[in-house]
Every structure is written in C-alpha cells, then in structure tokens.
Amino acid sequence: MTDNLEIVRCPACQKEMKKVFDKEKGIYIDICIDGCGGVFFGKKEYENYDEQHESAEVILEALKDRKYTPVSDDIPRICADCNATMMKNFSSSKMQIKIDACYSCGAKFLDNQELEKIRAEFPTAEARQKDFMENLFTIVGEEFTEQIEENALYDKENKKEFFFNGVCAVIRMLSFGTIKLKKYKRKD
Template sequence: MSTNEGFTCPACRKQLQTVTICDTELEACTNGCGGIWFDAAELFRLHRPTDGAPDPMLEKLLALSSPASQATRGKLSCIKCGTPMKTHEYRENSGIFVDECYACGGIWLDGGELKAIRENPAVLQSNQERAQMERDFAKKVQDEKIRLAEEAKKRASRRRI
C-alpha cells in the first residue's frame, strides 16, 4: 500500500492510498472515510465474492465503514478528471447509491458500500445468473470446437479415399 500523492479523497479530503486487490490497483481512503475509487470497469472485477482464498487488503477495505454522509459531504468531483459526479442506484432496487463520473467511467464507493454491494441479495442473484450464463456459454464454445474438429477429421478422411 502506498500513498498516492496525486489523489485526494473526494468525500473527506484525506490522501488516498494505492492498494492492490485481486491483481487490481485501486485508490482507497484507508486513513479516513473508507471510500474506494474504481477506474472504469474495475468494480465489476470485485463486486462479487470470490471462491478463492480471501484477499487480506480486500478484507481490510470491507471492514472500513465510516462513510462521509452524502448530505454533509456535498457533490463529489472525479479524482481523475475533475468532472462533477452523478449519484445513482448501483442496481435497480438495491438501495445502494454510488457516485459515477460519466466522463471517464470511474466510480466512487463510500465506506461500507462495497461490502453492501457484495452482500446485497439482488446483486448476488444477478451474479449467480451471470456466472451460470458464463458457464453455459463456455460449454457451447467447447461443444462447437469439438463439432468443428470432428468435421475437419471427416473431411480429411474423405480426401484420403
């Protein structure tokens, strides 16, 4: 974990730390409100619980939950490009509101929101459905590879005749 001299927490104004979680480098407010900055698409790598061994830094960040009140902190600006961020619900009916930069795609989670996302039944159900679709797709790809290999063998054997 290292101090990132370039980024200040948009919620509590403390210095952000660069942390690595599951091979993904993030900026986190480890000495303040517990918020986490995700560049575009990074959140989707970490928003669901993993089957592997727990990541110690992830566990530390999940335990930080002293978010700056959205009412007292005011509107946030993107730490990367300075654009005012928009607040919206993470997933429909999740009850979890995140801040997103529509210019660069970055997402700010207040302290405790990553844990809430990972434990939310709507998100978990969605993740289970996505995982099943990924498994189904992988099986279809494998079946198609086998079919194409068998066709290639048949064509090759006909040429020898």
C-alpha cells in the same frame, strides 16, 4: 484500467488515498484509509469487485479494523481521475445503495461498507443482470408509456390548434376575398 500511480485525494473527504495493489487482478485501488473509508475505482475497475464470486479480499482486508469518519452524501463528489462532478446512481434496480459514478471517465466511488452491501445484493452476476433487465424494462416501460401518452395528448392539442388556425386562416382569406371582391365590384 490504466493505473495512474499518482496519489489521489478522496472525492468525499479530500484526504489522500492509499494505493492498494491487487496482484491477482493487476489493479491499483485507491482507498481512503485515513479518512472516510471510501473506495475509488478507476474506469472498469469496479466491475472486478461487485460480484460475490469475485475476490475483494485486498480491499476488504485494507479497510478492516479501522474507524472511519462518515461524510455527508449531499455534497457532490469530484472524480479523482478527471475532476468531473460525479453523479449519484443506484447500484442496482433494488434502489437501496447509492454510489457515485463519473459519467465522464467511468470511475466509481463507494462510501465505506457499500462494497460489502453491493456484493451481498445478488448471489450471482446472472441474477444481477436478470434483475437489472427486468426492472429496467419496467421503469423504462412506464416512462415510455407516460411519454407516449403525453406526446399523443400534445399532438391532439396541436392538431386541434392547427385545425383551428387553419379554419381561421380560411375564414380570413374568404372574408378578405369577399371584401376585395366587394371593393372590386364597387369599383366596377
């Protein structure tokens, strides 16, 4: 939550963003009021606004009754705080809303109206957390199962190969030994 009062450019449409101060939370939020209507949250700021019980009045008020120019979601967004390329992340395991997240500094960028949609996803923070844990387990569980199966198959193939190579080596050694032995014998 280190607030930089420097004016930043919108990661989506490059317009200068407007700083809006949330007195209650002591946070400056960058909002693209003159462009796409996107909202940029610095590190750990987003977590103060994503749940229904948290007040987002300051942001929603600033965005209200204006027309915004939508921006293509295909162009990668650059973090306004640290210049890293932001990654697309689903806001929750419902996988309906994609937001831009900066893995380098923890900032987040939401397109216009995404904040309202995210806030409406779950009635409580507990419900979001519960859903996240359940679905994370399912997703990770499935991936793990596949990974484990793949690894097992790989091991099996490798063992087969190892065994085959081992047998070949023994045969080579034996035949070499035999040849040597024969030669030796012949010498004798």
